[in-house]
Amino acid sequence: MDDLDRRLINRLQLGVPLVRHPWQALAEELDADAAQLRERVQARLDDGTLTRFGPMFDIERLGGAFTLAALSVPEARFDRVAEQLAAMPEVAHNYRREHAWNMWFVLGCATPEGIAQTIARIEAETGLPVLNLPKEETYHVGLHFPV
Amino acid sequence: MSACTSRSDPSDAPESMELTKRLVELTEAGLPLVDDPWAWLAERLGTSIEVTLELLQRLQTEGAIRRIAAVPNHYRLGYRHNGMTVWDVDDAEIARLGPLIGSQAFVSHCYRRPRQPGWHYNLFAMVHGRSADEIEAYRAEIRQLLGSACRAEDMLVSSRILKKTGLRVSSRR
Numbered sequence: 259m260d261d262l263d264r265r266l267i268n269r270l271q272l273g274v275p276l277v278r279h280p281w282q283a284l285a286e287e288l289d290a291d292a293a294q295l296r297e298r299v300q301a302r303l304d305d306g307t308l309t310r311f312g313p314m315f316d317i318e319r320l321g322g323a324f325t326l327a328a329l330s331v332p333e334a335r336f337d338r339v340a341e342q343l344a345a346m347p348e349v350a351h352n353y354r355r356e357h358a359w360n361m362w363f364v365l366g367c368a369t370p371e372g373i374a375q376t377i378a379r380i381e382a383e384t385g386l387p388v389l390n391l392p393k394e395e396t397y398h399v400g401l402h403f404p405v
Numbered sequence: 406m407s408a409c410t411s412r413s414d415p416s417d418a419p420e421s422m423e424l425t426k427r428l429v430e431l432t433e434a435g436l437p438l439v440d441d442p443w444a445w446l447a448e449r450l451g452t453s454i455e456v457t458l459e460l461l462q463r464l465q466t467e468g469a470i471r472r473i474a475a476v477p478n479h480y481r482l483g484y485r486h487n488g489m490t491v492w493d494v495d496d497a498e499i500a501r502l503g504p505l506i507g508s509q510a511f512v513s514h515c516y517r518r519p520r521q522p523g524w525h526y527n528l529f530a531m532v533h534g535r536s537a538d539e540i541e542a543y544r545a546e547i548r549q550l551l552g553s554a555c556r557a558e559d560m561l562v563s564s565r566i567l568k569k570t571g572l573r574v575s576s577r578r
Contacts, residue, residue: 267477271477274472274474279441280442280443296440300438308476308477309478310435310475311475312432312434312435313436314472314476315429315433315470316469316471326518349568352566352569353563354566355562355563355564362561389521389524392519394519397506398504398506398507403479405477
């Protein structure tokens with residue numbers, strides 16, 4: 259990763275300007291060529307440094323719903339339950355965390371009822387109670403990783 | 406998206422909501438790296454470039470689109486340690502302290518969530534760092550800021566990614 263890559267990644271995490279020709283605007287800002295910038299973004303997507311390029315939607319403002327939830331999974335069943343959750347499209351992220359509640363995941367659904375149904379399904383399929391922690395207030399969302 | 410949240414805006418007309426729904430379907434997996442992305446979108450939405458750009462600007466102003474951005478794999482960038490710090494904060498103080506914790510540069514997400522049986526923490530702040538020491542230091546800073554309003558705390562460190570696909574809802578209506 260060279261200096262231009264770093265500046266590009268730092269800049270693109272903040273969002274592209276919503277102007278008629280965004281790549282041209284970025285090229286002028288970063289003192290580079292627009293086509294070259296796009297090639298570099300593609301290369302960083304291809305090598306896995308970037309996972310996505312596109313709009314970051316607030317699903318709730320679009321009528322959808324999501325929640326943070328957790329399970330306390332017995333060690334012997336951990337991988338099997340992880341597979342069960344991985345197969346559900348409603349499960350967006352799932353992380354193992356070192357705690358009695360050892361599996362933490364985000365559910366995203368098109369409707370609030372979808373969340374309740376998905377939780378009921380997880381409880382039925384795993385036989386484990388789900389800890390459901392919908393957010394009540396957002397104080398900050400702003401992932402930015404300077405490189 | 407059947408229940409758009411802003412109710413009084415004339416842009417909530419059915420055709421606008423239909424455009425928004427199709428915009429989400431077209432772009433939730435990502436935007437192509439083309440010279441003229443708004444023209445690419447406009448063509449698929451069956452509308453003009455001007456209408457497309459105005460729609461994007463409006464959704465961003467309303468917060469339905471946070472930004473159109475690149476999402477890094479933070480593990481690849483060296484941020485291999487993340488901790489979900491959780492705090493039991495006095496209800497009378499959380500409206501003041503939540504925004505304060507959220508405004509710390511090292512906090513990527515900060516939410517108030519309900520207490521539940523078996524779970525008594527109501528403030529969540531996610532921290533990321535390049536080492537275990539670094540996230541411990543962030544946790545200590547948060548503890549300092551919360552002071553006596555905090556009754557209990559924990560930090561849940563992630564040790565394995567089991568799934569990471571991002572939120573995709575348009576195909577599951």
